[in-house]
Amino acid sequence: MGMVIKTPHQRPSAVQWRPVRRRGTVRARRLAQDFEWTTPGGDILRGAAGDWLVTDDSGGQRTVSDDFFRAHHSQLSEDMWERTASLEARQALPGERIESPEGLETASPDDWVLRDATGAQWIVSDKHFRAAYRPEGSEA
Numbered sequence: 388m389g390m391v392i393k394t395p396h397q398r399p400s401a402v403q404w405r406p407v408r409r410r411g412t413v414r415a416r417r418l419a420q421d422f423e424w425t426t427p428g429g430d431i432l433r434g435a436a437g438d439w440l441v442t443d444d445s446g447g448q449r450t451v452s453d454d455f456f457r458a459h460h461s462q463l464s465e466d467m468w469e470r471t472a473s474l475e476a477r478q479a480l481p482g483e484r485i486e487s488p489e490g491l492e493t494a495s496p497d498d499w500v501l502r503d504a505t506g507a508q509w510i511v512s513d514k515h516f517r518a519a520y521r522p523e524g525s526e527a
Contacts, residue, residue, distance in 0.1 A: 404477045404502065406523035409470030415439045415456065416466055422450055427512060428498075432489035441468075447515060450489055455507065473523055475502045476516065485510055 422434045434440065434450025441456070442448050451459075459472035479485075479494035486492075487509040494500070497513040501520075511519070 402477050404475040406473060407476045407501075407520040408473050408523050408525075409459065409519060410521055411444060411519055412463065412467055412469050413441050413443050413460070414466050415441045415451075415460070415468050417453075418450065424448060424450065426492060426510075428493055428495050428510075430490065430492045432487070432492070434489060443515070443519065445515065445518065452488055455488060455503075459503070470519065472503060474520070476500065476520060477502075479510055 416439065418434055418436050418438050418440055420436050422438070422440060423431060424434070425431055432450065435452075437453055439451045439453065439456040440448060441451055456468075459470065460468040461471045462468055476499050479498040479500045481494060481496045481498075483494040483500070484491055485494070485500060485508050488507050489509075492510045494510050495512070498510050499513065499516040500508055500510055501516075502508045
């Protein structure tokens, strides 16, 4: 999990991680059975029974394991949760492949790679990144 599968022209020393903090709220519910979903880039990812199905303000959905979800969110009401985690982020390389907790993801131009304290990595679009994350220490 979190292993970067390099593209032929990738230079690992060129990637620069920067600290970011999640912001905003999401709606979430526990999955009663396994759930398969497709990323905007066409990758098929999977959540297992007991994981969380998370929906953000833009309507985007994804699955997250229970321990990961609880470490990154604080419950506000029955199905509303606040994003709370500090992470690291870097610009993805187009075509770069990341082994996320839910499966293998491929980066598109302008995507971002996020990494938590455990080393888990996943890809988000630039639009989602700008809406859901801010530089650590920033109130914007």
